[in-house]
Amino acid sequence: MSSPSPALCAAAAASCSTPLRVASPVVRFRRSGAPASVVSAARAAAAAPAVSDDLVLRIAEQLEDSVGASSPLLDPLRSASALSLLSTRWPTRRSNEAYRFTDISYLRSLPISLPSQPLAVAPPASPYASHVHFSDGVLTSSSGAHVSALADIPPGRVRDRAAAALAASAEFADKDIFYDFNAVGAKDVAVVHVPEGVSMADDPVHIMFSYSGCGDGSMMMSNPRVLVVAEKGAEVAIIEEHFGVGQEDGGCYWANPVMEIIVEENAKVVHSYVQQQSFVAAHTKWTVVQQNTSSNYEFVEASIGARLNRHNLHIQQLGPETNTQLSTFHFSAQNKQIHDLHSKLILDHPRGRSHQIHRLIASGTGNGIFDGNIKVNRYAQQTDAGQETKCLLLSSKALVNVKPNLQIIADDVKCTHGAAISGEHDPNAIYFLQARGIDAKTAADALNFAFGAHVINQIPFKPIEKKTLSHFKALLASSRQNEK
Template identity: 50%
Template sequence: MTMTMTGASLTLVAYSPTFPSSSSSSSSFKSHKPKTSCRVSLSPSPQPLFSSSDPFVLELAETLEDSLPSSTPLLHKLRDASSQSLISTPWPSRKDEPFRFTDLSLIRSSKILPVAHPTKPLSALPTHADDDFPCRLAIVDGHFLQSLSNVPELPQGVYVGSLSGLASSSVMDRVSELVCGLDGGDLFWSINGIGAPDLTVVYVPEGCRVESPIHLVYYAVEGSGEGSKTLPVSNPRVLVVVEKGGEVGIIEEFCSTEGNGNECYWTNSALEAVIREGAKVTHSYIQTQSSSAAHIKWTSIRQESSSKYELTEVSTGGKLSRHNLHIKQLGPDTVTELTTLHLSVGDQTQDLHSSLVLDHPRGYSRQLHKCIVAHSQGQAVFDGNVKVNRYAQQTDAGQLTRSLLLEPRATVNVKPNLQIVADDVKCSHGAAISDLEESQLFYFVARGIDPATARKLLIDAFGGEVIDKFPDSIRERVRSQFKSLLDPSPN
C-alpha cells in the first residue's frame, strides 16, 4: 500500500509492484556502437540486443569509458561486468515502480560531462576545525587525492587508500574476490562501475579494532552555473572489507566547495561493504551538496553471522537526492540498525529506497526513517522493504517512518513494506505523517513560550533523535547546519 500525503490530505492506494526485467550478454556496450567498425562484435546475432538498448544509456556509458585513464586489471573486470548489465537497460521512467515518485529529468535533459581529473585550484577546499579525525581521505570529483589526505600510521594490516596504491598482494587478492562478486544494483550502480576512475579501499584484518573513525570527504569542485544544461559527473567508489572480529567506523561526508553551493553537477557514488563474522561497522553518512545538484548514492552491505552494521544518515542537499540502501544478513545472530533524517527546504526531492533481507535465525533489525519537508515544492520519498525469509526464524525486525510537512502542498510518499515468510518472528512497521500537533504547541504556549519558538524547539527535537547518534566530533556541526537550513536568519 502506498501512502501519499500532500498538505493535509492523505491518500491510500493499493498497488501491484512491477520490476524491470534484466538480461545479460557476453558483449559489452562498445561492441554495438555503429560508428566504430573496429569494435563491432563478431557474435552471430547482436542486432536484436542492440535494438533493445537505450541510446542515451549507451552514449553515456561510452562517454564515461572514453574519459578514463588506463587502470589495473581488477578495475577492467569491474568495468566489463558493469557494461554487460547496461546493454539492454533502459533509462528509468516514472512508469517504473522504483522511480514512480523520483523525477530524473534533471539528469536526462542535461549534457553529461565526466570529470576526467580535477582541474580547478584545490587550495580552498573547506576544512572543519571541530573535526578530530586523524585519518581523513579527500576524494575530489571522484578521484582520491593523496596530497590532500591525512593517513596516519594505522594498526598492522589495516589499509586505507586507493586500489592503485595497494602494495599488499594478500589484500589485493581479497579485494579481487569481492569487488565484482557483490550483488549488483540498478542502472546507476552499473554507471558507477564503468565510470569509477579508481577504487578507494578500507581493509581491516581479522580481530583488529580501528579506534578512530575513517573520514571520507567527497568534494564537488567541477560544476556548471545554475540552470545550465551541462552536468559534470563524478563516480567515486569505495570498498570496505572488515574481516572476522574486526571493527571500524566510517564517516562519509559529501559537500561542495566554497562558491559552488548553487552549481550543477552529478555525484554518482557507490559504497560496498563486506562485514565478516563477529565484525562491526559504524557508518555515518552526511550529504550537504549543492541545491542544484543531482546526488545518487548506492550502499550495498553484506553481513555475516553475529556481525553488526549501524547507519546514521542526514541528507539535506541536492535538488535530486536518492539513496539506494541494500543490506543482506547472511548468517544468524546478525544486527542491523538504520537511522536516517532527510530535510527538504527548497524545490528538492529527498529519496530513500532501502532493502533489508534476513535469511537466517535470530536476526535483529531496527529502521527509523524521518523526513521534514519545509517547502511547498519540496518532496520526500521513502520506500523501505524488509523481507524475512523462511529460515529466518526468531527474527526481531522493526520499521518506522515519521514525516513532518511544514508547508501547504509539501509532499511525502512513503511505502513501508514488510514481507514475512517465516512463522516464528516478532516484526512491526508503521508510518506517521503530519504537521506539528496542536497539543504539543499548546503545551509550550501554556508555559509562556511563544508559538514560533515552540515550533523551532519541536522541530529540533524531531531531527535531534537522529543527529544525536553521530560521533561526538561531528555531531554539533551537523546540528548547527540542520538548524541554519530551517532558520537561515541570524537570530
C-alpha cells in the same frame, strides 16, 4: 565528447545487433576508427541484448572514455555493468516501479560532462588521522594504516580480498542503472581493510567527497567508489561526508557514488553518512552491505542538500544472530527538492535483529519519498525486526510518498512497522512549551528542530554532529523565511 557515430546509432535502433567490441576482459561500447570496425563489432555481438537508448549509450561511452587505464581488478565488475547497461532503459515514473514516485527528469535537463581533472584545491582538513578525499570522483589522497587506493595495494592477502569482493559485486542482482554507471566510470576505489581482531572504533575513517560544477551549462558527473572490509572480530567507524566546493558550494553537478561494506563474523561497522550538497546538484547513491554471523552494522544518515537526492540502501544478513540498526533523516525544503530513500533489508537466518527509523521534513515545494522493504525469509526464525517512519509536512505544497513494506515468510518472528504523516506537531507538545512561557511559533520551531536532531544526534562523532546540526538549523530558519 562527440555523439555516437551514425553506424553505431543505426545498429542500436535496428535492434538487430549491439555496438560492442570485446577487448578482453572489459566490454567496450565503441571503438575509435573506421565505421567498418563498429559494424564488425555489432555483428560479432549480435546475440547480446539491444542497446537501451541513446542517452544511456552516450553516458556509458563518455564514462568508458574518461576512465582510461585502470586497475585490472575492476575489469570483472566493469564488464558486467557494461553488458547490463546495454539492456537497461532510462528509468521513468511510468516504466519502472522503483521510480514511480521519483522524478529524475532533472538528470536529463542538462548535457552530461565528465571532469578532465580534479579541482585544484587542497584536501579539506579532517579532525581524524585516517581520512580519504575524493575530488570530483577522483581519489586524490588517503591516509591511515588500513586505508589505501586499490591501485596502490601491493600483491598479497589484502589485494586478493579486495579483488574477490569486487568480482562478487559483478553479480549483484538488485543493482540499477546508477550502480552500473558507477562501475563503468569509477577511476579507482578507496579500500578500507581492517584485519581480523583490529579495532578502529576510536579512530574513525573520514571519507570526504568534494564536488564542483564546471560552469559551462552542463552537469558534471563523478563516480567515486569505496570498499570497506571488516574482517572477523574487527571494529571500524566510517564517516562519509559529501559536499560542494567553489562558487555557490559547487554549483551544478551529478554525484553518483557507491559504497560497499562487508562485515565479517563478529565484526562491527558504525557508519555515519552526511550529504550537504549544492541545491542545484543531483545525488544518486548506492550503499550495499553484507553482514555475516553475529555482526553489527549501525547506520546514521542526514541528507539535507542536493536538488535531487536518491539513496538506495541494500543490506543482507548472511548469518544468524546478526544486528542491523538504521536511522535516516531527510530535509526537503528548497524549490522542487526531492529526497528519496529506497531501502531493502533481507534476513535469511535465525535470530536476526533489525530496527529502522526514518524521519523526513518537507516544506515549500519539497518532495519526500520513503520505500522501505524488509523481507524475513523462511529460515529467519525468531527474528526481531522493526520499522518506523515519521514525516512532517510544513507546507500545503509539500508532498510525501511513504511505502513501508514488511514481507514475512517465517512463522516465529516479532515484527512491527508503523508510518505517520502529519501537518503539525502534537498540540499537547505545543501546549507543554507554552505553559512554560514559550510562544507558539518558537515552540513549533523548537519541535521541528528536535524532530531532525533526534537522528542527527545519533552521529557518534561530535565535530560532524555539531556541524550537521548547525547546517540543518540554518536551513530550517531559511525555509521559515521563505514560507512567509
